[in-house]
Amino acid sequence: METRNLTREWDKTFPQSDRVKHSKVTFKNRYGIILAADLYEPKEAEGRRPAIAVSGPFGAVKEQASGLYAQKMAERGFVTVAFDPSFTGESGGEPRYVASPDINTEDFSAAVDYLVTRSDVDPARIGIIGICGWGGFAVNAAAIDTRIRATVASTMYDISRCTANGYFDAMDADARYGLRWQLNEQRTADVRAGSYALAGGVVDPLPEDAPQFVKDYYDYYKTPRGYHVRSLNSNDGWNRTSALSFLNAPILAYSGEIRSAVLLIHGEKAHSRYFSEDAFKKLEGDNKELMIIPGANHVDLYDNLDVIPFDKMEDFFRKNFE
Numbered sequence: 001m002e003t004r005n006l007t008r009e010w011d012k013t014f015p016q017s018d019r020v021k022h023s024k025v026t027f028k029n030r031y032g033i034i035l036a037a038d039l040y041e042p043k044e045a046e047g048r049r050p051a052i053a054v055s056g057p058f059g060a061v062k063e064q065a066s067g068l069y070a071q072k073m074a075e076r077g078f079v080t081v082a083f084d085p086s087f088t089g090e091s092g093g094e095p096r097y098v099a100s101p102d103i104n105t106e107d108f109s110a111a112v113d114y115l116v117t118r119s120d121v122d123p124a125r126i127g128i129i130g131i132c133g134w135g136g137f138a139v140n141a142a143a144i145d146t147r148i149r150a151t152v153a154s155t156m157y158d159i160s161r162c163t164a165n166g167y168f169d170a171m172d173a174d175a176r177y178g179l180r181w182q183l184n185e186q187r188t189a190d191v192r193a194g195s196y197a198l199a200g201g202v203v204d205p206l207p208e209d210a211p212q213f214v215k216d217y218y219d220y221y222k223t224p225r226g227y228h229v230r231s232l233n234s235n236d237g238w239n240r241t242s243a244l245s246f247l248n249a250p251i252l253a254y255s256g257e258i259r260s261a262v263l264l265i266h267g268e269k270a271h272s273r274y275f276s277e278d279a280f281k282k283l284e285g286d287n288k289e290l291m292i293i294p295g296a297n298h299v300d301l302y303d304n305l306d307v308i309p310f311d312k313m314e315d316f317f318r319k320n321f322e
Contacts, residue, residue, distance in 0.1 A: 004026055004034055004036050004090055004091070004092060005090075006024040006026070006036055006090050007024075007090065008024065010022075011063055011228075012063045012064075012067050012068075013063060013064050013067075013068075013225070013226050013227070013228060013303070014067065014068045014071070014303065016071075017071050017074075017075055019042065019043055019044075019074075019075050020040050020041065020042060020043060020071055020074045020075055021040070021041040021042075021043055022038060022039070022040055022041075022071075023038075023039045023041075024036065024037070024038060024039070025037050025038075025039045025081065025114070027110055027111070027113065027114035028110065029086065029103070029106050029107055029109070029110035029113075030106060030109075030110065031086070031103060031106065033086045033087075033091065033092050033093040033103070034091065034092040035083050035084065035085075035086065035091045035092070035107060035110055035111070036062075036083065036084050036089065036090035036091045036092075037062065037081040037082060037083035037084070037111070037114075038062050038063075038067055038070065038081065038082045038083075039079075039080070039081050040070045040071050040073075040074035040079070040080045040081070040082070041074060041079055041120070042074050042075065042076075042077050042078070042079070045077065045079070045120065047120075048119075048120060048121060048122040049077065049078060049079045049120055049121060049122060049125075050077070050078050050079070050121075050122060050125035050126070050127070050317065050318070050321050051078060051079040051080065051081075051115045051118070051121040051122070051125065051126050051127075052070070052073050052078050052079075052080045052081075052126070052127045052128065052129055052317065053080070053081050053083065053108060053111035053112060053114075053115060053126075053127075053128045053129070054066045054067075054069045054070045054073075054080060054081065054082045054083075054128070054129040054130075054131070055082065055083050055084075055085055055107065055108065055111075055129075055130060055131070055134045055137075055138075056130050056131030056132045056133060056134025056135060056137075056138075056154075057131045057132030057133060057134065057155075057157075057233075057302065058099070058132050058133025058134060058157060058159060058233075059133070059201065059231065059232040059233035059237065059238065060131075060132070060221075060228075060231050060232070060233060061084050061088065061089035061090075061228055061230045061231045061232075062082040062083055062084050062089060062090075063089075063228050063230070063231075064226055064228055064231060064302070064303075065131050065132075065226075065302040065303055066082040066083075066129075066131055066134075067082040068302075068303055069082070069129055069131065069154075069308075070082035070129075072305075072308075072310050073129075073310070073313065073314070073317075076310070076314045078317070079115070079118070079120060079121050081111055081114065081115065083107065083111055084230075085099075085104050085107050085134070086098075086100070086103050086104065086107055087099075087103075087239075088230075088232060089230045089231075090230070095196050095239060096196075096239070097196070097198060097232055097236075097237070097238050097239045097242070098238070098239045098242050099159070099238055099239075099242040099245075099246075100242075100245055101137075101140070101159070101160055101245055101246055101249040101251050102245075102249070104134070104137045105137045105140045105141050105144070105251065107137075108128050108130070108134075108137060108138060108141035108145070108148075109141055109144070109145045109147075111128070112126055112128070112145060112147050112148060116147065123147070124149070124321075125149060125321035126147060126148060126149060127148060127149055127150040127151060127152070127317050127320075127321070128141060128142070128148055128150075128151050128152070129151075129152045129153075129154065129313070130151070130152070130153050130154070130156070131154045131155060131301070131302065132154075132155055132156065132157050132272075132298075132302075133157040133159045135153030135154055135155065135156030135157065135264075135275075135276075136153070136156055136157055136158045136159055136160070136251050136252065136275070136279075137159075137251065138151050138152070138153050139151060139153050139156070139251075139252060139255050139258070139262065139279060140251040140252065140254075140255070142255075142258045142260055142262060143252075143254045143255055143257060143258050144254075146259075146260070148260055149260055149261070149320060149321055150260060150261040150262075150263070150316065150317050150320040150321065151258075151260065151261070151262045151263070152262075152263045152264075152265065152313055152316065152317075153262070153263070153264050153265070153276065153279070154265045154266075154301050154308070155265065155266055155267060155270060155272065155276075155298050155299075155301035155302070156264060156266065156272070156275050156276045156279065157272055157275055158251065158252055158275045158278075158279065159246055159251070160246045160247075160249055160250045160251045160252075161250065161252075161275070162275075163243050163246035163247055164176060164246065164247050164248070164250075167271070168274070176247065179243070179247070180244075180247065183240070183241050183243055183244050183247075184244070186240050186241050187241050187244075190240075190241065196239045196240070196241070197239075197240045197241075198236045198237050198238065198239060198240060199237040199238050199239070199240040199242075199243075200236060200237045201221065201231075201232055201233045201234055201235050201236055201237040202214070202217045202218050202221045202222055202233050202234070203218070204218065204222050206218045206222075211271070212271075212297075213270075213271040213272075213297070213298055213299075216297055216298060216299040217233070217299060219299065220299045220302055220303070221233040221234045222234065225303070226302065226303060252279055252282065255279060255282050255283060256282045256283065256284050257284075258283060258284075258285075258288075259285065260287070260320070261287040261288070261316070261319075261320035262283055262287070262288045262289070263288075263289045263290075263291065263312075263313070263316045264276040264279060264280050264288075264289070264290045264291065265291045265293065265301065265309060265312075265313075266290075266291070266292055266293070266301075267292070267293050267295075267296030267297050267298060267300055267301055267307070268292050268293060268294050268295055268296060269295060269296060269297045270296065270297050270298035270300075270301075271297075271298060272298050273292070276290060277290065287320065289316070291309065291312060293307055293309065
């Protein structure tokens with residue numbers, strides 16, 4: 001039986017709240033991978049509470065943005081878990097640093113499995129929050145898991161679209177074919193080496209001509225603001241061939257069939273804004289919302305407490321848990 005050695009000291013990129021009880025928990029997904037999570041409980045809670053599972057950004061760990069979101073929502077009365085996705089952080093899974101459109105969507109449902117079995121959680125009032133790439137996985141989870149009553153995707157990336165089409169859909173079929181060649185050549189190199197090459201995290205040192213959004217990523221992941229020793233983006237990045245599975249697995253294919261509530265939040269100045277705007281066009285029903293934050297960039301929605309609309313998120317969940 002696999003076990004996980006979890007860090008017990010507070011090692012987050014944000015200060016601990018005195019209004020919330022914090023503990024470490026684990027649970028399994030349906031592939032048998034043990035997921036590690038931080039549990040946040042409001043200290044004044046009584047009876048069965050509404051609950052939220054949180055993950056992201058893509059290449060981050062629960063000690064970064066997802067933990068901040070989880071703690072803030074716990075201050076507002078929700079039982080929350082911020083979890084490390086499979087193969088990353090303190091969660092299990094081999095080889096390390098692999099991303100998967102299927103398994104990472106399943107990770108959200110595994111967190112719901114955990115929450116529905118808690119005696120202090122109302123199983124009829126469970127939601128999820130996905131940040132950045134996990135915003136896309138959250139929407140995909142909402143399309144398959146009817147236990148999820150409300151979903152927030154904050155500063156969302158559609159990782160499958162970005163991988164297959166490049167930023168701003170600049171890649172064509174020939175470019176995708178070239179990428180497939182490159183990645184499969186890497187598979188051959190990996191199997192011969194007996195190890196998996198990593199793609200590298202956020203570029204360091206930062207080139208002077210780097211795009212602004214790369215500079216924003218650097219400012220978060222590579223400085224004391226957001227650096228964490230277990231974060232892929234802060235260090236050596238994903239397994240390089242992880243990109244293969246996203247090339248032909250569009251994760252938002254059935255998003256138009258989601259019947260539960262969805263709130264998409266994005267910054268006005270974010271390079272990634274088009275992901276949320278296009279995703280919103282596919283959603284059906286009068287319980288779907290798109291919120292654009294004036295002046296905010298992509299990374300502002302990771303940790304900028306003056307920008308992240310926690311009041312709106314609380315109202316959205318409470319309204320749709322009624």
